[in-house]
Amino acid sequence: MKAAQITRFGAPDVLHIADIDRPTPGVGEVLVSVEASSVNGHDIVVRSGGLKMVSGRRFPIGVGLDFAGTIAATGAGVGGYQVGDRVWGTVHPRQRHATGAAAEYVLVPADRVAPAPAGMSSVDAASLVVAGTTALIALRDSVRLTRDERVLVRGAAGGVGTAAVQLAHALGGHVTALARDAHAETVAALGADDVLDYRTTTSDQIGPFDVILDTVGTDLHCYRSRLARNGRMVTVGLSAGALAAIAASSVHGARRIRAFSANPDAALLRDLAGYVTSGAVRPVVDSVWPLADIATAHQAFERGGVVGKQVITVSG
Missing domain, CATH: 3.40.50.720 (NAD(P)-binding Rossmann-like Domain)
Incomplete structure (x- = not known):
């Protein structure tokens, strides 16, 4: 599978797309086929080396915090989800990840995903x-x-x-x-x-x-x-x-x-989905980039002067 990674800290040009093995979910985990992710300030700090105390210096390091997509597989002990269910969620922000959310598949604990708002595109969902x-x-x-x-x-x-x-x-x-x-x-x-x-x-x-x-x-x-x-x-x-x-x-x-350090769980994601479903919150997307252009998306984020989110499309 393809995944955005860094093998050293630095400017956006350190980002590259690697071919890595597709992970297999363990107990309590779900494998999500990622359709979209977005660029967040956390990604910029990780990429530039500002979180070395958390990420360490053991490369490669994956990038991307949030995702929207579908359940591809579930591990033992996971209930309530079936293959094909549409979900949104995050990887843990305070752990090192060889594969972040900017990848074709992402492996996360089941309590870090929730059903995505019905009728919302993955691009819009990932932006929120x-x-x-x-x-x-x-x-x-x-x-x-x-x-x-x-x-x-x-x-x-x-x-x-x-x-x-x-x-x-x-x-x-x-x-x-x-x-x-x-x-x-x-x-x-x-x-x-x-x-x-x-x-x-x-x-x-x-x-x-x-x-x-x-x-x-x-x-x-x-x-x-x-x-x-x-x-x-x-x-x-x-x-x-x-x-x-x-x-x-x-x-x-x-x-x-x-x-505070935002670390959303399934309950918070469900709360947010309620605001989206009611019409109180809607997505604001500035630009959409394919995974291959993630470095350009990072550049746009750092340049500023945009409205809303830089979204990365992966599949779907």
């Missing part, structure tokens, strides 16, 4: 897995957004940002989005009440907010200062600078900057 579950954890579980609260979404045109705008609107928040002016119409159509150009809007010009969801990872202390008295802030844009800001903010108690 990590973005949607990350936004759901951030808004519903981390900061516990409630109706009528004022929400700021930084990086609102990105993968997580577009999902967060929709979920914040669905949860009843009054949503202010920071994005490029060129993307204002698209972001407003997703449910943002106000869309401001991040290039001309400074943190001291806006707020206060009850909730801030940051996907950028810069100037966190400036935006934290725009929280209302009982405000909460969470970031998914982790970097060395962001980690320092998170640590320094601990003195502010409930108004600290929160962070």
Whole structure:
């Protein structure tokens, strides 16, 4: 089978497509025939060597976190799935994988998949897995957004940002989005009440907010200062600078900057599917690339200025 891998850390050109053996599911595992995957920030960090403490230096290393496809085989002890069932899911983000989700087949524990939303294409489904579950954890579980609260979404045109705008609107928040002016119409159509150009809007010009969801990872202390008295802030844009800001903010108690490592299970995927089925959340796909062009997809992701997700088609 074909799988995207790296044999050294570096720029997108270190990605290559390898021919490897198709894995066989063990106890409690399912083998998924992947139809689509997507590019996430985690993939960029792994590829460039930013997660060496997790991935190690033993190559090859597979790339790709999320996938949509069909069950190809099940291991002993797996119930509820049959060959041909359409599913979506993720590989574990904190483990080294010789084969990631950007491959013709991916082997995962059965509790990391769930039925994909009925009637949704694999391209659309793959675009939502990590973005949607990350936004759901951030808004519903981390900061516990409630109706009528004022929400700021930084990086609102990105993968997580577009999902967060929709979920914040669905949860009843009054949503202010920071994005490029060129993307204002698209972001407003997703449910943002106000869309401001991040290039001309400074943190001291806006707020206060009850909730801030940051996907950028810069100037966190400036935006934290725009929280209302009982405000909460969470970031998914982790970097060395962001980690320092998170640590320094601990003195502010409930108004600290929160962070988490998204690790969606089947229950969270089912919750997200409910929002999709109800029409509250829809996919936003910027570009679709074949597996052979995954390096170009990584380049597009890193270049920025896009709306939604870079999706990789594999089969189907």
